[in-house]
Amino acid sequence: MKQELKSKETQDLIINTSFELFYEKGYNATSIPDIMKETSLSKGAFYHHFKNKHEIGTKVIEVIIRKRIKEGFINPLTNNDGNIPELLKYVFTNRIKNYSDREKALGCPANNLVGEIGYTDQDFRVILKDLFEEWRSELINTIDIGKKRGEIKQEINSSATAISLICAFEGVRGVRKVYDDDDIFDEFLESMGLFINSLTA
Amino acid sequence: MKQELKSKETQDLIINTSFELFYEKGYNATSIPDIMKETSLSKGAFYHHFKNKHEIGTKVIEVIIRKRIKEGFINPLTNNDGNIPELLKYVFTNRIKNYSDREKALGCPANNLVGEIGYTDQDFRVILKDLFEEWRSELINTIDIGKKRGEIKQEINSSATAISLICAFEGVRGVRKVYDDDDIFDEFLESMGLFINSLTA
DNA sequence: TCTATTACATACTTATTTGAATGTAATGTT
DNA sequence: AACATTACATTCAAATAAGTATGTAATAGA
Missing domain, CATH: 1.10.357.10 (Tetracycline Repressor, domain 2)
Known part of the structure; x- marks a missing residue:
């Protein structure tokens, strides 16, 4: 799979997962470990694709x-x-x-x-x-x-x-x-x- | 001052302060240290009067x-x-x-x-x-x-x-x-x- | 094919949180 | 007056957070 495509897919996964968790538990009650546990990816993956929690909030x-x-x-x-x-x-x-x-x-x-x-x-x-x-x-x-x-x-x-x-x-x-x-x-x-x-x- | 009265006053102070902070920053974004800093009392005072954060949320x-x-x-x-x-x-x-x-x-x-x-x-x-x-x-x-x-x-x-x-x-x-x-x-x-x-x- | 870059994983640091344990001075009770 | 209780303050422990640093395997480009 092309890298660019793979990257986009991972980002989408993180964004979608974040949305679901924010929706269910609220923004502050959802941690980045929470999100990444759900995606089965690591915290490194998160910070590779996004700057911080604020950025993912914005994206969502x-x-x-x-x-x-x-x-x-x-x-x-x-x-x-x-x-x-x-x-x-x-x-x-x-x-x-x-x-x-x-x-x-x-x-x-x-x-x-x-x-x-x-x-x-x-x-x-x-x-x-x-x-x-x-x-x-x-x-x-x-x-x-x-x-x-x-x-x-x-x-x-x-x-x-x-x-x-x-x-x-x-x-x-x-x-x-x-x-x-x-x-x-x-x-x-x-x-x-x-x-x-x-x-x- | 009577102890009972003093106790009631302290509780009211904590409840009122909690309300203001919850209102301004939200429930999850407000910590008990935040609240007690605002009251100029200690954390011990909080846990003396209330069981936990949930109880103060209820009271508020x-x-x-x-x-x-x-x-x-x-x-x-x-x-x-x-x-x-x-x-x-x-x-x-x-x-x-x-x-x-x-x-x-x-x-x-x-x-x-x-x-x-x-x-x-x-x-x-x-x-x-x-x-x-x-x-x-x-x-x-x-x-x-x-x-x-x-x-x-x-x-x-x-x-x-x-x-x-x-x-x-x-x-x-x-x-x-x-x-x-x-x-x-x-x-x-x-x-x-x-x-x-x-x-x- | 060699090198650079990307896409992650792992490990670590620092800060903060809840809550418990312990200590103490003032007050209340007998 | 002696003792118990209350109203706190201080200290501590355990968990968890955000974010950083570093390592590595796969891919991309020359």
Whole structure:
């Protein structure tokens, strides 16, 4: 196997493993020995590919978490041929309904990081902010399309609505995590549906 | 000074200091030496009054965080002579507007803990859940009063609405934490106001 | 084919953590 | 007054952390 390819594969393994452990135990509670034990590689391998723990934290956010948000929330919005309010409901509903038990119990990886180190580490905070901004931007765009099409009331503030949808969504994932009970999602979706309906023209 | 009183004071000092450090740096990133350095007491003092770190974590949630939620969100709801939708708006709006810069930057202590250790430590999770339950219960009660008075639509699901308000609120505190920008709060409040209006009969 | 570089593994250093053990002065009790 | 207990401080042990230094086998390039 080519060296370059092998290197890339090892890096990906370390990044993916790090993500899983950060997601499950948190960033601070996960040590580099923890990560490397899981990969069955050595600590030397880690420090050969990455500078330090901070760098791997950054990579996990920029690569894995970013991909999750892109694929789960942003890309589905671009498929906007149908009715916009229905699309909004669908995107959020569908995502929630497809979560695995593990994802339900563990909550949102991005939100967990915000809670744990959003203030302590300003680098992480900014990267996470950029991620939320990408998401919000696409949501605003979608809502604007809805307004143009007359499916959403003209007086609706797209930016405010977008951020509120994100807040609500991140909120449930945390609350569901504490409750460990699916009823939370069901009730949330009921209210979320009403809220989106209240936007329709 | 009486020994009993002195003991209680020392315990309170340790609990309060722990809360501040957990809030600022997170639970895992705060060590017992960190805490005791801040109190100007010794490590011996800590282990004299508390069994281990887990116990102080429990105490911080049960005493300090619980008090914050009680005073900030639950008690204000019991003052329900006026219009209920207005009361809901007021409680959430007012709370947000009165946050200090520090509280804005640090987010919600309860929510931060959920993100960091909500899954890892099931004891913490359950205590936090009980806290949210207290809050939700009072919210449901408040909404029910609104329905009885005809201020809120009969078909509104009180439980679902209560949990959604909590989710939305916890959500913004996290999102505001990443953004570090007050506009988030302003836009959120605008949408939150519309949502509450949509509940009115 | 010889040499340089890469991809790791192993071993080590230094710092830090939790928690226990032990010591001591002040307070409380009889 | 004598003794016990409390409220700490100090010291210590064991585990674990991040990161560094060094060694080695495989690959890449000339």
